[in-house]
């Protein structure tokens with residue numbers, strides 16, 4: 114795995130050299146980022162020698178100018194090239210910046226651009242750690258899905274005893290490694306995932322579609338394949354590459370999507386219906402392009418097949434997961450969908466908000482199960498949200514198997 118180690122300006126910065134070593138010994142490729150304050154405690158040269166690569170020390174370095182000229186903005190490139198960001202020590206200042214979304218140096222800007230897993234290992238004086246400001250920042254970061262490695266108790270550099278000491282680098286490296294270890298909890302499952310928009314032609318050159326980018330469905334497909342499932346991804350037209358180890362079936366219309374879903378239903382054990390399927394289509398598409406005239410044009414639209422409802426009727430003991438993208442009454446609509454379409458789980462997200470949902474790399478969802486349990490995930494990158502959704506699916510699968518298996 115490719116790991117960024119971000120180092121804040123705390124006494125414990127000296128332990129970060131050992132952390133870099135411990136991560137490398139576990140097979141990780143490490144890129145180090147030092148904040149300006151961190152450089153008061155430890156030299157970039159130490160990390161350059163350990164990692165054999167340039168240590169990033171600021172947003173506006175000479176190197177970043179060269180990168181920008183070659184159209185590779187460094188903080189975005191580092192965010193995209195790495196799988197996990199660990200910040201150790203995470204100072205009180207960094208926790209506050211991350212919680213509030215400040216982006217005034219390389220590390221905080223990288224944090225905002227990073228869509229992979231984030232691990233924070235805070236270290237500071239006990240009073241700073243226990244301060245309500247620090248604790249409420251931690252609450253925000255935990256809710257966001259960041260993993261926090263709590264500080265140890267013991268002798269602190271400031272001469273007091275209490276909570277705030279950075280844990281042993283070997284322990285942090287082990288925690289990071291356990292997060293990067295690939296779960297294989299979906300082995301043996303055949304997962305059918307629909308993604309993206311549909312395009313409903315109105316004449317040979319025009320169509321009705323929607324703003325779905327397919328990013329959420331593709332992230333689900335990629336993660337499910339990594340977790341051991343055989344994945345068939347039925348996708349409307351999108352501008353993202355097919356995930357690795359996934360069988361891709363490209364379709365355009367709701368009818369084509371229905372056919373592809375029904376053809377693959379028999380083998381499937383889990384169906385995730387994430388596509389934004391058109392509700393209406395033009396049944397009699399003219400053979401020739403519609404001509405512009407001064408008169409008002411009316412389109413006759415017929416309802417498309419309700420694929421989710423149809424799968425719900427035929428699902429047997431398969432798990433059926435629906436998505437509800439709503440602009441209002443989110444949970445109410447999600448529960449209605451759960452019951453009327455016989456879903457086992459509905460992932461509900463508000464669309465039409467700034468920064469999350471359609472087209473964005475970010476999302477914020479409520480994962481609702483038939484038993485009434487609701488788990489909130491995000492705002493977080495769609496890859497992280499995909500993992501959280503699959504965690505819930507794997508848990509539901511296990512609990513249903515336990516019910517089916519006689520004692």
Ligand SMILES: Cc1cc2nc3c(=O)[nH]c(=O)nc-3n(C[C@H](O)[C@H](O)[C@H](O)COP(=O)(O)O)c2cc1C
Pocket residue numbers: 120121122123124125148149150151203204205206207236237238241
């Ligand atoms: C000697 C010394 C030790 C410090 N140790 C810590 C520390 O362990 N944890 C912490 O949160 N801040 C510590 N600080 C304060 C930070 O250095 C300061 O808040 C700085 O702005 C943090 O910068 P950063 O955002 O780059 O981490 C220390 C400051 C000094 C002068």
